[in-house]
Amino acid sequence: MLNLNERERLEVQSIFVATEKEYRKRLRANKNSVYAINLVGDLHNKIDSVISSVKKKGIKFGCRKGCSYCCDLRVEVLAPEVFYITKKLKGSMSKSEMQAFIEKLMTYADKATGLRFDEHIIPCVMLENGACSIYEYRPMMCRKYNSLDAQVCEDPHAQVPENTEVVVKTGAIGKGFSDSYESRGLSAIPHELGQALLVALTDPKSEQKWAKGNEVFTRIPEMN
Numbered sequence: 626m627l628n629l630n631e632r633e634r635l636e637v638q639s640i641f642v643a644t645e646k647e648y649r650k651r652l653r654a655n656k657n658s659v660y661a662i663n664l665v666g667d668l669h670n671k672i673d674s675v676i677s678s679v680k681k682k683g684i685k686f687g688c689r690k691g692c693s694y695c696c697d698l699r700v701e702v703l704a705p706e707v708f709y710i711t712k713k714l715k716g717s718m719s720k721s722e723m724q725a726f727i728e729k730l731m732t733y734a735d736k737a738t739g740l741r742f743d744e745h746i747i748p749c750v751m752l753e754n755g756a757c758s759i760y761e762y763r764p765m766m767c768r769k770y771n772s773l774d775a776q777v778c779e780d781p782h783a784q785v786p787e788n789t790e791v792v793v794k795t796g797a798i799g800k801g802f803s804d805s806y807e808s809r810g811l812s813a814i815p816h817e818l819g820q821a822l823l824v825a826l827t828d829p830k831s832e833q834k835w836a837k838g839n840e841v842f843t844r845i846p847e848m849n
């Protein structure tokens with residue numbers, strides 16, 4: 626449990642309220658599902674801005690592009706993020722590359738299905754030669770996860786030292802974002818990345834079903 630003083634608690638609460646209000650307003654003004662999916666890029670920029678502002682205060686993170694110690698953990702993604710990543714993948718892969726990737730996803734999903742967070746220690750399906758193949762559009766969870774000491778991360782069971790300001794502010798932004806989607810009738814609960822991508826890439830109606838208010842991806846076991 627993170628200890629925040631009253632001023633910090635109020636600041637985090639106001640970030641949550643402002644984020645939820647902003648995205649609810651934007652989703653109300655534009656009801657197009659493509660717009661709702663593309664808003665994920667804006668969410669990711671907000672998360673990156675929190676990290677940048679903390680770095681400007683002189684905080685040094687162990688995280689860098691190419692480091693993948695934490696990429697064995699279960700990656701949780703919101704439904705709009707799944708479709709956002711899916712669109713980027715479709716735009717960057719040839720037909721044969723996509724077919725090979727779907728086969729890789731099937732193998733991965735078989736291993737990952739039903740695993741709780743503490744049971745899931747499997748290299749991420751997006752890792753290629755030890756680096757994230759979707760770094761520019763990696764999910765919010767990967768963007769906000771931070772370590773103040775990369776050496777500690779070598780042990781997958783270690784308690785990683787994180788920057789509290791990043792944890793609480795990005796948590797408030799993420800909650801504000803998902804609550805705004807839920808309030809507009811669009812599911813935005815967390816799902817496991819590999820299994821959700823497999824559905825989005827193999828069910829051509831999944832985006833349409835989501836836009837109509839359905840939950841289209843398997844729930845993580847903790848939510849059942």
Ligand code: SF4
Pocket residue numbers: 693695696697700749750751752756757758759760763764767
């Ligand atoms: S999406 Fe990228 S950053 Fe996130 S766990 Fe997978 S490989 Fe690592």
